[in-house]
Amino acid sequence: MIDSTAAAPGAAIAVVRAPRGELTTWRLILRRPTFIAGALILAFWIICALFGNTIAPDNPLAQQLLATNNAPSHAHLFGTDQLGRDVLSRVIVGARSILTITPLATLIGVVVGTALGLVMGYLGGVVDIVVGRVVEAVLALPLVIVALLFVVALGPSAPVIIVVIGFIFAPLIARTVRSAVLVESQLDYLSSARLLGEKPAHIMFVEILPNVLPAVLVELTVRLGYAIFTVATLSFLGYGVQPPTPDWGADIAANYVVLGAGYWWETLFPALAIASLVIGVNLVTDSIEQVLAS
Amino acid sequence: MTSVDATTMPGPADAAGPALTVEHMEVTYRVRGRDRLALRDVSFRIGRNESYGLVGESGSGKSTVALALTRYLPRNGRVSAGSIRINGQDPLAMGTAALRGLRARTVSMVYQEPGRALNPSIRVGRQIAEVYEIAGLDRHSALERSEAMLRKVQISDPGRVMERYPHQLSGGMAQRAVIAMALAAEPSLLILDEPTTALDATVEAEVLDLVAALRAEFDTSVLFISHNLAVIAKMCDRVGVLYAGELVEEGIAREVFDQPRHPYTVGLLRCIPRRGQRKDHGRLDTIPGFLPQPGHSLTGCVFAPRCPIAEDRCRAAAPPAFVISPTRSSRCYLHEQASDLPRNTPADAALPARREAAVPVVRLRSLSKTFDSRGETLRALVGVNLTLEQGETLGLVGESGSGKTTLARALLGLVTPDEGSAVELDDQPLAADARHRPRQQLKALQIVFQNPDSALNRRHTVRYLISRPLTRLAGLSGARLRERLSDLVRSVRLEERHLALRPSQLSGGLKQRVAIARAFAGGPRIVVCDEPTSALDVSVQAAILNLLVDLQAKEQVTYLFISHDLGLVRYLSDRIAVLYLGRVMELGPAETVFAAPHHPYTEALLSAVPSLDGLRTERIRLTGEIPSAASPPSGCVFHTRCPRRLPTGICESDEPPLLEVAPGHLMSCHIPIDDLRTLQGDGGVP
Numbered sequence: 001m002i003d004s005t006a007a008a009p010g011a012a013i014a015v016v017r018a019p020r021g022e023l024t025t026w027r028l029i030l031r032r033p034t035f036i037a038g039a040l041i042l043a044f045w046i047i048c049a050l051f052g053n054t055i056a057p058d059n060p061l062a063q064q065l066l067a068t069n070n071a072p073s074h075a076h077l078f079g080t081d082q083l084g085r086d087v088l089s090r091v092i093v094g095a096r097s098i099l100t101i102t103p104l105a106t107l108i109g110v111v112v113g114t115a116l117g118l119v120m121g122y123l124g125g126v127v128d129i130v131v132g133r134v135v136e137a138v139l140a141l142p143l144v145i146v147a148l149l150f151v152v153a154l155g156p157s158a159p160v161i162i163v164v165i166g167f168i169f170a171p172l173i174a175r176t177v178r179s180a181v182l183v184e185s186q187l188d189y190l191s192s193a194r195l196l197g198e199k200p201a202h203i204m205f206v207e208i209l210p211n212v213l214p215a216v217l218v219e220l221t222v223r224l225g226y227a228i229f230t231v232a233t234l235s236f237l238g239y240g241v242q243p244p245t246p247d248w249g250a251d252i253a254a255n256y257v258v259l260g261a262g263y264w265w266e267t268l269f270p271a272l273a274i275a276s277l278v279i280g281v282n283l284v285t286d287s288i289e290q291v292l293a294s
Numbered sequence: 295m296t297s298v299d300a301t302t303m304p305g306p307a308d309a310a311g312p313a314l315t316v317e318h319m320e321v322t323y324r325v326r327g328r329d330r331l332a333l334r335d336v337s338f339r340i341g342r343n344e345s346y347g348l349v350g351e352s353g354s355g356k357s358t359v360a361l362a363l364t365r366y367l368p369r370n371g372r373v374s375a376g377s378i379r380i381n382g383q384d385p386l387a388m389g390t391a392a393l394r395g396l397r398a399r400t401v402s403m404v405y406q407e408p409g410r411a412l413n414p415s416i417r418v419g420r421q422i423a424e425v426y427e428i429a430g431l432d433r434h435s436a437l438e439r440s441e442a443m444l445r446k447v448q449i450s451d452p453g454r455v456m457e458r459y460p461h462q463l464s465g466g467m468a469q470r471a472v473i474a475m476a477l478a479a480e481p482s483l484l485i486l487d488e489p490t491t492a493l494d495a496t497v498e499a500e501v502l503d504l505v506a507a508l509r510a511e512f513d514t515s516v517l518f519i520s521h522n523l524a525v526i527a528k529m530c531d532r533v534g535v536l537y538a539g540e541l542v543e544e545g546i547a548r549e550v551f552d553q554p555r556h557p558y559t560v561g562l563l564r565c566i567p568r569r570g571q572r573k574d575h576g577r578l579d580t581i582p583g584f585l586p587q588p589g590h591s592l593t594g595c596v597f598a599p600r601c602p603i604a605e606d607r608c609r610a611a612a613p614p615a616f617v618i619s620p621t622r623s624s625r626c627y628l629h630e631q632a633s634d635l636p637r638n639t640p641a642d643a644a645l646p647a648r649r650e651a652a653v654p655v656v657r658l659r660s661l662s663k664t665f666d667s668r669g670e671t672l673r674a675l676v677g678v679n680l681t682l683e684q685g686e687t688l689g690l691v692g693e694s695g696s697g698k699t700t701l702a703r704a705l706l707g708l709v710t711p712d713e714g715s716a717v718e719l720d721d722q723p724l725a726a727d728a729r730h731r732p733r734q735q736l737k738a739l740q741i742v743f744q745n746p747d748s749a750l751n752r753r754h755t756v757r758y759l760i761s762r763p764l765t766r767l768a769g770l771s772g773a774r775l776r777e778r779l780s781d782l783v784r785s786v787r788l789e790e791r792h793l794a795l796r797p798s799q800l801s802g803g804l805k806q807r808v809a810i811a812r813a814f815a816g817g818p819r820i821v822v823c824d825e826p827t828s829a830l831d832v833s834v835q836a837a838i839l840n841l842l843v844d845l846q847a848k849e850q851v852t853y854l855f856i857s858h859d860l861g862l863v864r865y866l867s868d869r870i871a872v873l874y875l876g877r878v879m880e881l882g883p884a885e886t887v888f889a890a891p892h893h894p895y896t897e898a899l900l901s902a903v904p905s906l907d908g909l910r911t912e913r914i915r916l917t918g919e920i921p922s923a924a925s926p927p928s929g930c931v932f933h934t935r936c937p938r939r940l941p942t943g944i945c946e947s948d949e950p951p952l953l954e955v956a957p958g959h960l961m962s963c964h965i966p967i968d969d970l971r972t973l974q975g976d977g978g979v980p
Contacts, residue, residue, distance in 0.1 A: 186748075187748045187749075188743040188745065188748040188749040189748065189749055189750060189751040191703075191706075191708050191741075191743075191749075192741070192743070192749055192750075192812065193751075194707075194708065194728050194729060195706060195707075195708070195728055195736060195739070195740060195741065196736065196762060196763050196766040196767060197728075197729075197731075197733060197736045197766055197767075198766065207751055210751075210753035210754075211751070211752065211753055
């Protein structure tokens, strides 16, 4: 029993203290293979989103009624869909909608959530109680159902999806930020700021915020992964980007009915695209989380 | 000190040989692909029944020694040279099973944090019994033996303690349980790594007494590791001084502390205020510079860069351990001159001329603070009346839980005191909450917190940290701000280059200087110093104390100095207030409070402090720990622990008033002052 704790003080001694500013943290992150792999995948899809129309071999909207449901071949690497459109081109150009909507939605969620979390954690009181209950309500329901409810009520369009997902994320992010703020609240630098007569807004955004940024950063990347799933699901259900604009979720929805007929490529490639994007984001998230935790 | 012979003849005096022999041990940590030496050429022996002290500042490698002995080094550490023999056995050559046997039967360790050494989800009794079960006893007799063991470590109600979980025990109680567990295996070597550092002085005294008594009873050899020289002086026969991974001096404890023969030991001892030393006796000496980083590539003596008498040969080649006498060695070419080491810091101190007419700056009137926690009412402060005078230092002492910090925070407006309490500045009442105080009042009252890591925002640069109060409180900007900033930086002895750094890039002492600069930025009139040096090493502490004294002389500020270290309080304070369970027990000029007659609680606090010169005759001991403020004892709140309680029963029934027993000297005790004088004799501190 005595033995079990013996290693604890040693660990602290073994760490040779080196000044660890942000620079070192970033260097450590950049050095991780998982980060490089994730970042490469992300970079690929970002290029597709930005220059999709130039890169794509065909016009993703051009229908070839004589070449519907063609299997992958030299002419169409990923085959063609029911309307004879080139699947590869649609996958490449389809990156744009998801890569526009999800980062913006996540950003709204993080900005609003962080502000709420700071207020909840530092000021406490009514805001804390009210938002706390809202978070519990949101957590109790599946994310997609809640999003669907609002999108149906407000009408499906990119801005609506962005705002709806952002506002659903906000309380969840607020909860994480709040707990990070509570840890900071124990520290004397907040008392010290109060003795300088600093206003609450200064204390929250200038004193506390920089210290909870690591938590916010992790939250940002985690939520981005969730947002991709949610947006793709909404599109699949027909409440996302409207046809004929190329979109992975919508394309899966349009083509999975012919899966039974053996036309697998029309569903598989957009699905792989979604999966690879989520994996890319998660690889980046993991490496950031691990470096910040160590 | 069981046997002087055993200590003067370190080595295989008896047939069994020494309990521990370490020869030329070197420990290396591999950090980021590079090997860094943490210990080099460390050799020492611990004889049978001997108590050996290892003393050094943080980073000197003390704990690494302990970990290496039992092969508990973290994965990146290894013993890269030398040999270890515990009871003649070599732990470095042992397989897993033999090593487990060694740890179970031959060596036991006790660490600083008892809370972390006990498994929080297992009852205390079971944890101790486990040691006996491993030794082969059945469950029933193991529990019986555990109970007996707990009784040995002076736990009065072992049955109840065994049924508890570790978190239900106080720190002192938990440490006793850990010691009981460590001794249960009847080890031949007991390693104590800062065993009392996390405890209050009164509890520390008890635990140290206990260790000394048990050592005699169990015939155990002890390796006692501590940063506290006085504790080592009290507990150990021989001592080794560790600096930057090297054993720089070794000898009989008494001799080493009386006549140190290595410049580092000399410097270290001069950093500590000796008994009775006060700030008007002159500055403390300091050790300039910093401990070299682990894995440094110094060719010469490790201490040479900080040594005032270093010569060329010191820098050219590392000195061997010179054997001065059979019991004494020093790793210094100049060991004969070490005791005449020139001072690093001139002794002359600019002191504020104390004014004859005391001008009160701050008045606390019947200050009370009640906390509600989980249905319990904690009375942290009860009707405290105190005055702070212009330019003085008021020392605030008491065990943890006595209300020192609450008092300081109420004064600053960081906690709101109860209705009916008043804090006055220049006879003007202050708003209870700092947020409602105008700038002039905020400016007047500032604080230096105990832990600069917590008090400085780690995301800001030093420049921002010091400029912000200049903007907020002094209302400066532009060129005037820059000018005042460099003044301030110079007066706390920081350098311009530090301004661009963040707190994590500074050492503990430098961080505390930044915190002091912040406190002084607005030109305060009262600065609360809440244990400002307790997180710092001895050599750094001296420099910070000198700085505080200098700043006080220059700025004429008033200090409220909170510390558990009575030596420091004595050194700095003009007046002293002794707090117990939120009540003032004694208040008066420092010399009066430290000299008999004093309040029995003050007497107990003073008795608890181990002293370097070992002259102190311990007169009284407190038993138990400070009662909970949720259910304070009736009558005099101190009666439950008071060794001088009156037999009449008045202590249990009536709370004694705080009366002036001599001009300026107030005391809250039923015992008449003349009786106290007789009881305590002239045993006060000279």
